Amino acid sequence: MGARAVRAVRGPVRVRQIRQVLLALVLLAVGLVMIAPLVWLVAESLTEEKSAFSLPPSWTPSPFTVDNFRAVPGLIPFGRMALNSLLVAVVSTGGSLLVSVMAAYAFSRLSFRGRETLFLIVVSALMVPVQMTVIPVFVLMRTLGLVDHLAALWLPALINVFAIFFLRQYFNTIPRELDEAARIDGAGHLWILFRMLVPLSAPALAAMTILTFELSWNSYFAPLIFLSTPEHMTLPVGLVTLQNGQGGSSVVVFAAITAVVVPVLAVFLVFQRNFVASIASAGLRG
Amino acid sequence: MTTAPVLTVPGPPAAGPGRAAPAAKRADRRSRWAACAFLSPALLLFVVFIAGPFVVAVVLSFFSWDMLTPPRFNGVGNFTTMFTDPLLYKALANTFVFALASVVTHLAGGLLLALAVNRLMNRVLSYFVRAALFFPFVISWAAVALLWKYVLDPTFGMVAYYLDAAGIAPPDWFNDPSWALPAIIGIDFWHTIGFTFVIMLAGLQTVPRELVEAARSDGANSRQVLWHVTLPMMSPTVFFAAVVTFIGAFQIFDPVQIITPNGGPDDSTLTVVMYLYQKGFQSFQAGYASAVSLLVFVVMMAVTLLQFRGARRWVHGR
Known part of the structure; x- marks a missing residue:
């Protein structure tokens, strides 16, 4: 980067090199400390039960085994929970993006009376914490008979005020002349939105997809309140039931945690750039 | 350059250019x-x-309701109860301590790490450090909390072992009222520092290079550049990170609920949202829980308004 130009003005070469080495060592240590618990987690989950959790902590699985993973489904319906998590995350993400894209189009492109006021009202909901609405929503779900159903999770997730706000801001940066040109060519609103604005907003949509999916996948509060039978649970709540007894040994708990964590880390490594960029962009625009 | 739409999705028929007046x-x-x-x-x-x-x-919040029998009007009863509820005060105190500690540690840590990584020349190491810092943030709190319960376990956890090896007697974190909350603060730091770091790094990269170079050619040393150019230019980012961290930290629930479901020793890890959850969904006092949630809302709103005001007046370049 431009650091090099700056650096040219700074002290002699030798001092610079020593500094770089020191900096590198410190940061390497920080990085290793950060991932140490995760390495330990994976190593122990692959270690035979009777040798696990030896001290000093071992960083490699020895003796190696995958039996701990085989024992997980005996304690919790892991596959079912993973499927539930996936279902809720996919429906919440897809559905809320569709709803948000349409609302953002109306707020950005259509003129009607009270548009700005309405937008302000919707956006002010960003200040309302989930904990405040959860009791009435719970009562509503109980009336609808949806408690302990996955719908109790994805239905309220379809309204994503932050996505509406974020996408409207993004749509506003796309020149209106494009719409007018398309309209003169005979395009309707749906065409303009889905064939023009949506493709042009790919970066913003990717960011929202990643954020929404991640939030849903990791969510703990709502599933804790709405779900009660193991077969209906999502992974985070299911995982926590493991620690409350059930007679499972610690290595099996570790295997379950590993099975939850490793796929997420793999996905993260593949999409790291988009991931970090979406967090940063959503953050800095807020 | 938008080509004429061949495929018109059904919708309101477009206005032809011919009809003008109506x-x-x-x-x-x-x-x-x-x-x-x-x-x-x-x-x-x-x-x-x-x-x-x-x-x-x-x-x-103006009613008493057990969520089964019909609600009973209670006037401002819930609010007067709130003012004399020692457990709520405890929860509020814990939550504020946690939120402030969280803001201070995240801002300081995130800023230092961003400055350091930004100076690092080695590409591979830089990639590794950025990934390692951000890793924990993508993991669910449930997994993080369970893992850290083991990491901090006084008998077979790795932290206890290394502290012992360094000659420090490790505390029994979650059974010691003076260490339970600090332990949660530490775990939260591990989990969320990547987020603050990324925000800070993005903010750092918006500092115009010409400004830094100009200051340098005027003879400013690194420290002067940092204090008089970089940090002032980053004030919007720092301010934003502070607000976001505070709002997130004030609503902390997952790790405390998972690690110390009963509020920890002497209620030392009881937070406001946890208290709200206990009142609403464990002792079924929906009215009282709503009153507490109104309090959370008021704090959120105050902080958000502060953010708007601050963003307008105090912060650079908006």
Whole structure:
């Protein structure tokens, strides 16, 4: 980067090199400390039960085994929970993006009376914490008979005020002349939105997809309140039931945690750039 | 350069360029219909799941309700109870301590790490450090909390072992009232520092290079550049990170609920949202829980308004 130009003005070469080495060592240590618990987690989950959790902590699985993973489904319906998590995350993400894209189009492109006021009202909901609405929503779900159903999770997730706000801001940066040109060519609103604005907003949509999916996948509060039978649970709540007894040994708990964590880390490594960029962009625009 | 749409998705027929006079009025009406159609799913969901429940929560805070028998009007009873509820004070104190500690550690740590990584020349190492810092943030709190319960375990956890090896007697973190909350603060730092770091790094990269170079050629040393150029230019980022961290930290629930479901030793890890959860969903005092949630809302709103004001007046370049 431009650091090099700056650096040219700074002290002699030798001092610079020593500094770089020191900096590198410190940061390497920080990085290793950060991932140490995760390495330990994976190593122990692959270690035979009777040798696990030896001290000093071992960083490699020895003796190696995958039996701990085989024992997980005996304690919790892991596959079912993973499927539930996936279902809720996919429906919440897809559905809320569709709803948000349409609302953002109306707020950005259509003129009607009270548009700005309405937008302000919707956006002010960003200040309302989930904990405040959860009791009435719970009562509503109980009336609808949806408690302990996955719908109790994805239905309220379809309204994503932050996505509406974020996408409207993004749509506003796309020149209106494009719409007018398309309209003169005979395009309707749906065409303009889905064939023009949506493709042009790919970066913003990717960011929202990643954020929404991640939030849903990791969510703990709502599933804790709405779900009660193991077969209906999502992974985070299911995982926590493991620690409350059930007679499972610690290595099996570790295997379950590993099975939850490793796929997420793999996905993260593949999409790291988009991931970090979406967090940063959503953050800095807020 | 938008090519003529060959495939017109069914929708309101487009106004042809030929009809001019009544077309404007018709287009206006059409636009209103379209607005209705495009907004109705979002507005319906908004009313059912946010605005409606919000109003209901405000109303409920003036009632006593066990969620089974009909609600009973209680006037301001819930609020007067709140003022004399020692457990709520405890929860509020814990939450503020946690939130402030969280803001201070995240801002300082995130800023230092961003400055350091930004100076690092080695590409591979830089990639590794950035990934390692961000890793924990993508993991669910449930997994993080369970893992750290083991990491901090006094008998077979790795932290206890290394502290012992360094000659420090490790505390029994979650059974010691003076160490339970600091342990949660530490775990939260591990989990969320990557987020603050990324925000800070992005902010750092918006500092104009010319400014730094100009200061340098005027003879400023690294420290002067940092204090008089980089940090002032980053003030919007720092301010934003502080607000976001505070709002997130004030609503802390997952790790405390998972690690110390009963509020920890001497209620030392009881937070406001946890208290709200206990009142609403364990002792079924929906009215009282709503009153507490109103308090959380007021704090959130105060901080958000502070952010707007601060963003307008105090912060650089907005």
